[in-house]
Amino acid sequence: MIEIDCVSKSFGGQKVLEEVSLGIAKGEKLLLMGQNGAGKTTLMRMILGEYRPDKGGVKIDGCDPLRERQKALAQIAFVPQMPPPLKLTLEELTYYVSQSCGIESERVWKFAEAMELEWKQNLKKTFFKLSGGMKQKLLIAIALSRDAQVLMFDEPTANLDPSARIRFDALLREFAMDKSLIFISHRIQEVEGLVERIVEMDLGKVVRDEKI
Template sequence: MIKFNQVSKSFRRARILDGIELQVGLGERVALIGSNGAGKTTLIRCLLGEYTHDGEVLIQGRNPRLERTQVLGLIGFVPQLPPPLKMPVGQLINFSAALCNTEPQRMLDIAIRLGLEVDSILARPFNKLSGGMKQKLLIAIALGRDAKVLVMDEPAANLDPQARKIFFELLAERAENATMLISSHRINEVSALVNRVVELDMGKVVLDESIAEDVSLTGMLTGRVVSRNPEPALAKALALWNFRTLDDAGTEWVGEIPGPDRLRFLGMVSRYVAVVSHVSLTEINP
């Protein structure tokens, strides 16, 4: 479905993406994690055909840079930063629905479900809405179409707690028939939705972990972490998870992790990729 083949991107002399090699299959739901500046947004922009780059990007065999209209017809996209559109909300919804040949009411229904009082803002320019209102509307536009690929860059950043809850319910409803690439700092919020986590750091993939979907919400995992040398910061982080060390040097750790927290744990460990030589999670038989 999605393929990145040795994708690199630089701005002036700064290397933002460095030889990204990544494939995402149909039905996979990928959490794209990493600190600010790791390359997440640039990778998404390359996927959407917005940037020139070295290497190859394909969506269903199509080049998003050369066949942008056809590729964008396959994608529902929620950007990190809302575009500065002056178009009235009602006109924006009608325009967006026409582009993907869907009914505007589908987008309106999702916006209402997210808590947006649509009737009161239809005549207002999009750029005059609050940050949360813009985000709800952009989510409604992305999910109100029959897109097989959903790409979301920090989609819940400006949502209130209730709207975030509904948003993830909406994604769960699409989990069986769409490929999802979700960039988020809140890994614990998407952990129940995704079946794979990809960590970027300094433009490289430093973690690519498929998650066993047969781990139940009440299941437990045994975790084992080995570091190349003692690292006080890693030791402190593992201690917060109630891990215990197995050697005097403090380089091998074991502990138990609730199944739903597996991605949050992997996200924490990935921050110490420079010193960690091994990490494994094994389901505990009931």
């Protein structure tokens, strides 16, 4: 499903990814761990075609995310570590997502409800004015409402309150079962029994890759 082939990337002389190779099969679920600055987010953004590798390449179901961006990204639902500073209201954003992904707005709101996001009262509010936790709840709702084959979550629970974490855990176990999953987290217990593989990075390299 995802092939990362010997990818290297430097930013201003600092090696951030060093010959990273990783294959993720259809339906495979993995936890990506590693200290702050290990290169986890950069690797995810590389899969999304947001960075051009200095060396090596990425393929998503055979598509290059740099050259066939739309086709490659249609397969991926992504929750970023840092929510983007979107100026759209919740209503506009959800409408945009529904149009571009071919899903009903109602479906997004259903997941937002399940994540305990008070969306009805905030329809006219600008996304970037929401609290960190509220942004994360909506981004999770959008990701889960899309019928993408790959789910990628970059520390998605960092801003969630305990009750929303429980909701998210239940939704993930219900809706991620038949999908490929890359889950970045420092807490292994969040995805216990869900992921079957742990990949650990350190200083831009994969230092551990094992089935559990």
